Amino acid sequence: MHQDHHNNWVLKITNVISGIIFVSLCFGTSVALAQVTIRGLVSEASNSTPLPAANVVLYTMEGETYKGVSTDVNGLFIINGVTKGSYVIRASFIGFRTFTDTLEVSFFTENLNYNILLEEGENTLDDIIVVEEGNKADVDVGHIRIDKVDIQRVPTPAGSGDLASYIQTLPGVVSTGDRGGNLFIRGGMPTENMTLIDGALVYQPFHIIGFFSVFPEEIVSTADFYAGGFGPKYSGRTSSVLDVKLRNGDLYKRNFSASLSSFLSQVYFETPLKKGKSSLMISARRSLIEESSELYGNPQPLSFNSQMVKLNKVINDQGSNCSALFMRTKDQGKLDYSGNDVFRWNNLVLGGKCVALSQESSVPYVDINLSISHLNNEVGDIEDPERQSAITMFHTQINIVQMISSIRLEYGFTTTIRWMNYEINDYFADLNTKRQAILGSGAYLQSVIPLGKKIELKPGINASLFLFRYGATVDPRVQVSYKPRGRKDEELSAVVGLYRQPISGIIDFRDAGSAFTLWTPAPFDGEQLLAKHAMVGWRQPIGGKLSYSVEGYMKWMEELPVSTWSSIAKFNTSISVADGNSKGVDVNLKYNGDVFYSTVGYGYVITEYTTYQELFNTWYGVDNLTYNPPHDRRHQLNAQMGFDFKTFDLNIQWSYGSGLPFTRPIGFDEYLEYGFSQPDVREEYGTPRIILDRPFDGRMPEYHRLNVSVEKSIDLNTVWMKLQAGAINTYDKQNIFYFDIYTQRRIDQLPFFPFASLKVESKR
């Protein structure tokens, strides 16, 4: 009954969206006469990497603004409805020299292709123009676009910034500690987050030391982070998407960097293979904290290494190119330093991507992605792991952008095959099938429909089918944005959508010190994980350099796998199903000056799960229990500031998080069972028992930490030498990671941990 109601609801929404797209296409086609569309890619001149969110503005010859747009996630811009005449075209992006040219538009062609290459350097526009054409203006609710500068500004104990450190400064992103690599986004589970690297999935992108991911600043071009409400292009996850676009290697000159810090060593190298035509980029990292922490007398048995190679080939001067990617990672360590469990995981990603741009067709942009993603993770004795789980996915996707008059259509097709296997020694009692495969295919369609100059509607649907596993599903998603004054950086936007996930990543959150994930098809009644998102947000600049945004959101989640409660101290557990919801508000205030910059973000969220378990009626007198799961961090505040004065950089970051829920023990005893026979108290020890309070009724202490780094850049003619010093947890706050109640041991996060780094990099 519930399912029927749900299907009807989806059907109705889908019909409405299909109708909107159809009517818009008819209407749009009829009015689109005698106007020219200018379109093209904005890319880095040195390496052809597309630049999302670059501003492209047409001015009249009298200097008045005629039309302006931002490039999309592919670096593509499309300016519709341009009438015949002469214009000045200007393209800008922070960190690049502004491009300016004159453009003659005639009616001889319907589509005018105009690719733009931007060169790195100081932006020559004055301050006011920069604000009006703000770098990250054209993003919607739930979406943040991250670039290299953002990543650099977060104190990171290494020669380079890291995307992982940045992501954790965002409100709504909860980390349960500085190790383990699990992030909870707006109430979702870590295994419900999707991380893409040039279109290829990375199952576990965050390293065992929480500051680091597989994304150092050198290799990242841009990253689009969707805390929810993402469009129909993304499928297979129910919580968030982190879509990272890598740089291409330089097509004209060799660049390198090498750094050494007390946390890790890192090398980066890029070189043209054939000048102007193809390039190679290599990045490799290895952690050093295991070795350096011994010197501090505070051993941290955590290590990782990763390698990444990217080949890029320019196909033609219209912006078409192909790239190939190889990436592998290896993480290993003990989250509980004195325990016996060693966690290990390996990622392997092989990817290929081709982008084609057409001058003549109404289809200006096509990209094709092929990838293989693999994760193996295990826990236990290092020689003989007790549990192991692996997943491999082969994925193909075609993305197409098509213009029908002023209506932009984005659609695509995808096919995936996933193989999963595990050996868990009955750890999860309900999971018996050890090898499984899922074959799935899907398609998506999204339309961008301008309704006048101030309102934009983005209806979309995602359809998928998994053979022999789940029925066909259609998930509608709609986004609407309103720019009351027509400014790109001032917008009220809202999004609603339905999201499904065909596989579950099961983590035993009875044990906070666990990083083992078992990947399996959805374990409950053949139902995929399901989430509904609803978000609304407002953002606005205040003056020239200050801006703020406020977002409210709700997520409803179904079919969540959670561990079954037990009062008996035991190794294994059963899996129960839970439904959940998260409701919260994120507020961001940002000051972005030339010398001083600061960001303050505050997130408030209530996350609740409701689950049915057999014991509850006996235990609490109710069939269903609602509780706050262990990642329900109610308040989160992050303040970050920095000074960038000539060759000095100072970055300070303070973060605060209210206490996380945990199930309080009342105590231990051994119980003797009086039932069908009588125990002999002199002979029998009994069964050790933990007497627990209501699930997750307690709160751990609040968390806060101050990280500081100062960097001096020294010009050595052909290279920069960068010296950095800083400290993690500068005032040595004891932040709890978890408490092992069985052994009475408290495991803390990193204490005061000074670091220094030396980095040498070639001048670009």
Added chain:
Amino acid sequence: MTIRTDTKANLLPVIITALVVMIIAGCKNDNFDPFNREADLHFSIHGALDASLDTQWIRISPVRDDFFQNGEAFDATVTITNTRTGQTVTMNPERFSRFNGEETVYFWNYWTTGDIEAEEEYVLRVFDSEGNESSSTVRIPPDFVTPTFDLGRGDDNGVLIGEGIDRIVVADGIYYLTIYTEEGGAFVRKEYISQVEGENITRSATTGLYRIYFDDMVVIADLYKVPLTRIQLDSAKIYMAAGNDSWPDVVNYTPEELSLPHVVSNIENGVGVLVGINSVTLPFRSCYDQDQQLIACEPLKSRALIKN
């Protein structure tokens, strides 16, 4: 340009103040105590007050922070009070230890030779010097006539027949066995087979007579996966106990539920189970008078018959 300078001038003191506040705040580290100290559960109590025994043994442990007890004595006084007479006896602690395969674990039982009388009510109190107290009140079932046991002729089946018990809470066949393996080896075992769990008890609604059927060798053979011919019964006895509502009714609960502290507990401000029983232990054989009439055997360990 002017705006920028003003902003910086205004922000700098704010930043410095914020930093100082943060550092001061950071100096105060938390003293995290994960245990819920508000919960009013002080002691764990398990055991039986048995009118048929001359010594009572009760397991007492504090609801503690450690998974295993360290063997050291803890602050507890244990008393048993007859609620009718007010007579109170104080129990004596005795430490026990067992090796659980990995380490030696300790536990404490409290004992007394004070009288426990049938049909009387007793309060067992456990309290410490800080005023924390757990207690339980149980009534002892009436004495009953020692039942007769008929082993039958030529096999191991037997039936126990008796009367005067409202609720039989335990009826165990206790077997001392030698089991011979196919490889020619042998090992000795002691097995308890519950007839209550096996639902081998019938009761006459008119006469109040109950019958308990013992047919456990098949069960034992199945347990060890050997034919009956490889099992040698060295000796056996029957233990049965009369109980009342202090004995937990476990039929409707799963083992998981039974482990929950509140499900079958009758301990106030504590956890565990204290039961009042009246028991008898009989030889696994038939006894006859000089006229070859079946009679009750002399109990192996009981005061019930003595009183009768």
